[in-house]
Amino acid sequence: EAAGAAYRFVWNLFCDWYVELLKPVFSGDDEAAMAESRATMAHVLDRIYELLHPFMPFMTEELWAQTSSWGQPRGGLLCHAEWPAPDFEDTDAAAEINWLVDLVSGIRSVRSEMNVPPAAIAPLVFVGAAAATRERAARHDPAIRRLARVGEVGFADAAPKGSAQVVLGEATACLPLGELIDLKAETARLTKELAKNADEIARIEKKLGNPQFVAKAAPEVVEAEREKQAEFEEARHRLETALARVRDAAD
Structure with a gap:
């Protein structure tokens, strides 16, 4: 640990x-x-x-x-050196960097979930941003653009049409993706992936629900099936989240 x-x-x-x-x-x-x-x-x-x-x-x-x-x-x-001991903490700086990490991580997750091409650059629009968030965005503008692969960073009163959204404190970070991906095609792809995922989960559940399999199979085989079940369930959650984002962007 x-x-x-x-x-x-x-x-x-x-x-x-x-x-x-x-x-x-x-x-x-x-x-x-x-x-x-x-x-x-x-x-x-x-x-x-x-x-x-x-x-x-x-x-x-x-x-x-x-x-x-x-x-x-x-x-x-x-x-012979002394064991390191915490002796300094700047809570304001930590909060600011954690905000930046959460923002970039959220944008990267959205791009990955929605199958946005790595080279595609989308603008970033903050909705409902307080003064402190606006100042943070301005201070870290170069890092946000480089690490999250976004273009112009701006602010608005409402989310642009076709936007994927990441909630960050009081503000919502919006990525207008309607012009970067085919939302209908992406919806179809994710729906198909969810169906395949459901079939795999049903197959594993049927196997694990068979008392003879659980009793006769080697323990490591049963454990491997349970691990696969957990992996497919985690994948289902990611796919459902991605599909919800695409549908929200298409509305």
């Missing part, structure tokens, strides 16, 4: 978000911003090495030695 939590922090937060958000800084010409970002990244990497050391001691010890010229001076071996 601890290893999984450490993995999620390093891969899903540090690599997926922090590094991605810093790329424009390092490709720009603001030397002060680059120096600050490098120092912050070096500090975070040191804490990551300390955090991961119990799980992968040899690799982290080597990385600790190879990066000794970065960031703050080190007193010796990583195994």
Whole structure:
């Protein structure tokens, strides 16, 4: 469990978000911003090495030695370093970045669910956005455009026709997709996928509902069927959500 939590922090937060958000800084010409970002990244990497050391001691010890010229001076071996302890928290900054992550993640999910081509760029329209949300959108406009693959970011009193919507706090983020995908064709595709999914779930339920199968089959075979059932049920939920989005956009 601890290893999984450490993995999620390093891969899903540090690599997926922090590094991605810093790329424009390092490709720009603001030397002060680059120096600050490098120092912050070096500090975070040191804490990551300390955090991961119990799980992968040899690799982290080597990385600790190879990066000794970065960031703050080190007193010796990583195994002798103090265990990292939380000593700083900026709740306002955390709330703002969490808002950005939720927005981009929501838009990516919508694009994936609705089969929007990766190269397609749609405008992003906020409806019902408070002043704080408008300010956040303006501050993070370049990151939103790059990470969510959207074009112009604007605000309106009502959702544009043919929009997929993501609720984010008091505001609704709308993606007008009517011109990017064939809504009727996508509705037909998702309906067909749901029918196939229902057939698979019914087949597995029939098998698991057979007492002879459950009693005579190897336990790992029964467990595999239950895992497949859970996967198909999860897929059904995703398909139903996607179909609802497409139908809402078509209205």
